[in-house]
Every structure is written in structure tokens, then in C-alpha cells.
Amino acid sequence: MARLIVKSPYIKCGGGNSAGGYMRYIATRERVELIQNDRPPTRKQEQLIAKLVKDFPDAKEMGEYGDYQEHPTKANASAFISQALEENWSDVQKSDGYMKYIATRPRAERLGSHGLFGDKDGVELDKAMAELESYTGNVWTHIISLKREDAERLGYDNARAWRNLLRAHRNDIAAAMNIPPQDFRWYAAFHDEGDHPHVHMMAWSVKPGQAYLSQDGIRQIKSKLTNDIFQQEMLHLYEQKTVSRDQLVREVRQAMRELVQQMRTRICDHPEAERLMQELALQLETVKGKKSYGYLPKKQKALVDEIVDQMEQLPTVAECYEQWWQLQGQVEDFYSEKERHRPPLSRQKEFRQIKNAVIQEAETIRLGKITFEDETLDLRQGDEVDNGKDVSWDFRTLRMDVQDEYSSLAERDDAVESMRELAENGDIHAQYFMGELYRDGPLLPPDWVMARYWFDKAAKQGYVAAQYALGKLYLSDDASVHDPELGIQWLEYAAYNGNHDASYRLGKEYLKGESVRRDTRKAMDHIYTSAQAGNLHAQYLLGKLLLQGKAVERDKEAGIQWLSQAAEQGHSYAQCLLERQSASTAPEVFLAVTRLLHHMANIFQDNSLPQSGTGLTHIDRKRRQELREKRLVHGHKEDDHEEQQYGSWNMTMH
8 A cells, every 4th residue: 555654753953963974874865776686685785674673662653664574685674774764863963883883884866066955046055064063952853755656656766756745745744744834944865775765854943942742743744745746646547446345335235223222222142251350349449549441550451451351251242332333444444654553442532432331331230230231132013003993094005105115205394294284173093193203213314392382281171192102202301391290290100091101101100219209118119010010121120120139129039920910011120130040140240241241232323434534424412312312211111111091091181
């Protein structure tokens, strides 16, 4: 892959130290005669290379060193030695051994009597060197290189091309170094050697102490030069790869969606992760202050990392992470000098949220919180209105037209407008259906105020499903409809009229104590009523609470009976708790690790779009999270998954 490589060391001038020698070296070094590339390195070269990599370990990251390692020839040894010396000039000039080597090196492609160039033609070497003799600030010695095949193909195998490029971008480089254009000084020389022809650019400010070059500044320089050098080639590459790339991205994202869905619905059986999670919960007892990853002591951070790495061993997690990694690299990256290696999940910055999810679940264990696992089960039952004996023919027909995906959008929109007229004329089923359309879309833009309007109309006519839906809507987090008091009131109405999903939701609300004052007695009454009516979620929750002795006195026999009833209806968590009666870890630990897997699924989904700069639409992660949360909480919360039932319509309004 074609790449531009930019290095930016600097020489600290003053106190008897000058950059003039470096300037003379780069200016007068003649073009090196290319050595036949199959001759072995000399013993002197091998000794010098060993010393260089010992004295300057970063030299091992250079492309020339990689070439030498792959093909240890005299030519590659020469190229590496030259580049390593030049990149470490400030330290090299203090060593007699290195300076002796430099003094005997062949010397640069010349533009006249020397190879130095700058803003103007006709650079005088002695005058340029004199500018640095008494200079006391830092002088940056940028080294910018290409592979030979790229330099020859793109026309950057000569000094004039590099001179024109640097002149065109001198103000960009000055800006990256925080130097005003009028204070910026620079000279450069081109060295045509080996497999990596390169240019040396010395840059400084006339005002010592003014210049400052950060890693971001180096990236800016590289970006500007890369865009210019590779502009036409990049455009051609994008044109060639756009179709295949987009297809590949679609395939990878589809694979991620399938894996995320598997993670969300899977029970996690991972004994080692459970053991570590229990250990973390115990250690958090001794941790004071904020319980988040950034504030934890090193010991606990290491334990969190170990849990994340254990979770990565799960096949679905490992495959999903691999798919995400592929997604990030679909477009050729001209800006990266290093080969991309996928780090462990615990070290991947894009997934730092997972670490806090680990801590959150460990805290849940430590504090003995009551949890609800319904969000991962897809156990909705049946259609809400098909069996209603009072459903009008007009409503049935219009609903079929609205939901007919084979009809055009215009035809379906017309059906929605007819449904609206039916609702305005008092049809409670049409009113409830309009509420659903505004709540869920997609034919109507989501509008929870309008959803509340239509649910309210049907609810006040005694339609129990609307009462339940309205209660959930008021309990959502959206400011336009949020009203916990009314939410609880409408759930109470729905429960009174026989909606046992409403009873279950009320039980959870009274247990959590967030939307209403915590009341364990009321909570258990509602949960028990719902469980007796056959609600499998209530049966599971009741069985789990009895088994754990939370909120109620522990009764293992009764707990197993309720869990068995839920398991018979297909509740997978209930089945797992029954199977794990002899497990060494407590049920809450197993559930915490399973919830962690589901947290990870959501985090993977939020990160499933490529990073900005890939040419694909990028949605800010925070915005995606907000949209996802709205879909979950506005009257259609996934952690309910209760069947919406119908009971008596004769309710006394207060």
C-alpha cells in the first residue's frame, strides 16, 4: 500500500549546539550510487546496525529496518544506517564514532553547488547556515519519504518535485508548527537513496520558543502532503473500490447485526467470568469513591480487564469484534505508517463502555439489587385486536391496507388518513391503532404527544390495551410525555380491568421505587396476581425472588415451583436457574454475566458504523444512543415484553 512517511525530530540549539552541521550534511551529500541489491552487508555495517538499534530502539520501527530484516543486503544496510543516523542527528553529533561514519559517507542530489532549497531560488548555503549559528531555539528536522516504486510512479524521485510540493505547503506546515507565516523559516534537500527516497526539511521560527509541534501537528503535515501527492491516485482508487467496498460493508454490518442479536438473546455460561465477577464484587467493597473504571485502583482495573478478555473468548463476542475490526479498515488508509493489529477487546478504546458495564454488574451483585431480565426475551403473544368481537369491519379492512407492505406508500398513506377519520369518529380500536402508529412508526413520524392523544381517547373509553400503553408512555423518559404519577394511575386502571401485564409492570415499578415510592407489599401483590394469571415473566420474577430471598422470605420449594411454570412456557432464564441449583456461584452472579453479554451486544451495535473519514455516513455515537433509548422507552419498552391483553371495558373513571 502506498504511504507517505513523516518523521519530525528536532535539534535543540544554543549552549554551543548548532544545527548548521546538519544543514551542511543534508545540503552537500551527493547522490548515492545505488549498490547491487544482492550483495551481503559488510561486517562493519552489521556492527553499526547492532549499535544503532541498541542506542535508538525506535529505529526498529523504520521501513528501512524492515527492508533490511527481510533482505539483509549491503544496499538495505546502507539505507537503514543513513536514515537512522539522520533521524537521530541531535544525539548522533555528540558521538565521535557516529560522526566519523557520517564524515566518510557519500554525499546529496545537487541543485547547483549543493542540494539545499527553500522559499526562493538560488539559496546560498553559507548564508543559510549563518542563520542558525547563533540561533537558540528548536529546529525541527522533518524527514519525509516514499517507497521508491511510489516515488517513481508519482513523479517524486527528484529534488524539483519535492521543492515545488514544500513551497506549495509551507504555510500549512507553518500552521501545524504554530508559527505565523511571516516568522516561518525552512530549507530542505532531497536524498535519492535505496528503496526510500526522502527529503530532509529543516524548519524553525525566527522567534525562539514560538514554535510547537504536537502529534496532531505532525498528522496535519502528513495529511496535507498526502492529499497532494496521492490526490489523483486516491480518487481513482475510490472510484474502483466504491461499489465493492460498500457491498462488503453491507455484508459485514449484516453479519454484526446477526451476531448482536445472538448475543442479546443468549444465556451466558462462562464459569471463569462468573468467578472473576464475584471476586470483583467483593473487592469493590473496599473501593471508596466513584465506582467507574477511571477511578478504580490498578488492582481492580486489571481485574475488570481480565473479565473483558474472558468475555472476548465467547465465540459470538470474538466473531463480532473481528467483524467490527474489518469494518473499520474497508477504505485504504494512506495516513497510517504501521500495519494495523487488532488489540485485545480490553485495550480497544472504542469499547471502553464495556469496562463500566462490568463494574455496573459487579455493583449490582455487591448491593444485592433486584434485576429484571425480560429485555432479552422475545415472548410476545398474539395480535391485540384480531379476536375482539366488537372490532368493526371498517377497522379490520383499513388496518390490513395500512400494514400491506406490497402496496405503494401513497396507498398506505391514504389508508392511514382513512384510519384517522375512523378514529376521530370515535372508533376505539382505530384510536388505539393511531396511537401505535405515532409511537412506533414508520408510516408516521414518531410523535409521542400525538401517541398520547390517541391512547388517551381510547383509554378513557375503557379500552384496556390503551390504558396499559398510556401508562407506559407516561413512564417514559421523554420530557414531552413524562408524568410518572399519571403513568402509575393508568397502569393501575389497566391492572384493575384485568391486564396482567400491567400488574407485572406495576410490580416492577413498586420494587424499583423510581417512578413511585417503593412499596414491597404492593409490588409482591401485583407480581403474584400476574403470576397466578399465567404471566411467565411474573412467574419467573416471583420464583427468582423466592429462591434468592429478596423482597420476600426465602422459600426454595415455592421458588422452584414458580420457575418451573415459567420454564414450561419457554422462559429460558427460568430453565437455567432450575438447572443451576447445584452451581458453585449464586444465581445473581450468573445473571450478571449474562446481562453483561447483552450490554456488550448494545455497545457493539452502537459502534457498528465505521469511523468518520471512511466515506460512509457517520452518526455520532451519543446521538445513536439517544435514538436507541427513545425507541426502547417511549411506550414500547423492550424490558416489558408483556402480552397486551383485554379485560372488561366497564371502568369507573375518577
